[in-house]
Amino acid sequence: MIDLKDVLVLSSILFTFGIAGVIMHRRNLVRLLMCVELILLAVNINFVAFSNSMADISGQVFVFFILTIAAAESAVGLALIITLYREHKTVDLDKLTELRE
Amino acid sequence: MIENIIFYAISSVTVAATLSVVFARKSVYAIMGMVLAFFSAATLWVLLNAEFLAMILVVVYVGAVMVLFLFVVMMTDADTVHHKSSKFFSVILAIPSFAFLLELIIVTSKTNYKVIDGGAAFDVKAIGAALFGEYIYATEVAAVILLVAIIAAIALPDIKPAEKLEDDFEPELANKDNRLRLVKMDTPDKEQNLEESAQ
Numbered sequence A: 001m002i003d004l005k006d007v008l009v010l011s012s013i014l015f016t017f018g019i020a021g022v023i024m025h026r027r028n029l030v031r032l033l034m035c036v037e038l039i040l041l042a043v044n045i046n047f048v049a050f051s052n053s054m055a056d057i058s059g060q061v062f063v064f065f066i067l068t069i070a071a072a073e074s075a076v077g078l079a080l081i082i083t084l085y086r087e088h089k090t091v092d093l094d095k096l097t098e099l100r101e
Numbered sequence B: 001m002i003e004n005i006i007f008y009a010i011s012s013v014t015v016a017a018t019l020s021v022v023f024a025r026k027s028v029y030a031i032m033g034m035v036l037a038f039f040s041a042a043t044l045w046v047l048l049n050a051e052f053l054a055m056i057l058v059v060v061y062v063g064a065v066m067v068l069f070l071f072v073v074m075m076t077d078a079d080t081v082h083h084k085s086s087k088f089f090s091v092i093l094a095i096p097s098f099a100f101l102l103e104l105i106i107v108t109s110k111t112n113y114k115v116i117d118g119g120a121a122f123d124v125k126a127i128g129a130a131l132f133g134e135y136i137y138a139t140e141v142a143a144v145i146l147l148v149a150i151i152a153a154i155a156l157p158d159i160k161p162a163e164k165l166e167d168d169f170e171p172e173l174a175n176k177d178n179r180l181r182l183v184k185m186d187t188p189d190k191e192q193n194l195e196e197s198a199q
Helices: A004-024 A027-051 A058-088 B003-022 B025-048 B051-075 B087-110 B124-131 B134-160 B189-199
Strands: none
Touching: A004 A027, A004 B003, A004 B025, A004 B087, A027 A058, A027 B003, A027 B025, A027 B087, A058 B051, A058 B124, A058 B134, B003 B025, B003 B134
16 A cells, blocks of 8 residues: 555655756746646646545546646647747747847 | 555656756757656556556657657757756755755645545546546537647648848838829720620
């Protein structure tokens, strides 16, 4: 029997690394999206752990929806990155300042 | 007991993979670390009685989304973006991150959770009954969102980049002379017209 709190500690570690990665790679669009995926994975692990320990199927259903939305989000995000790269020849967020100028 | 040992082993693999995602120098290595992280998370979910979701995670994420990421990294020069990795910034980032992690761990270990002994074994049938019974509206909305995402992902890269105007481009100002022109034309005879059309 796996202790629930151990799983929560693991997902906390993943979440913290994800947020630190978002701050570290705040200039690189692709790496930033990957770190967001890490954060979502941590959330999903939490949902599955609680679903197991509370014997409730709802947690797994919510993981299903989160996976759907995350896949859609990354597909649209990557399409946007490709479009931006064609226009500006870079994925550097500091150079994408068109709206400010 | 054997479950616990497997859990700790897989957890350490997951944490190592996460570290490689965040700290890898090249984006391709970061993606490989991500694949490992998703695989080990799927193994964890099998231990937590979520076999169906584990399979979905491997098929959808490792099979589709990670391949998309690989394509994007290869099509763009993502590694040419140099982030300033000064030591000062690393320390500034590391201290709040560690404090945040410590806080999360303390809060989660101090709270008492309702735990049902033995856990629960779900089969795919139960998940399907919940998806198409209690959560049918959410399922429909998720389907529509997927459709929108498919259309957006296909249509967005098709947009042509706008033609940029040169800096010394001066638009030709319109005046009366080049806007309107009177042309004198001969009116052909009616008979000649008829002949031409007959030919």
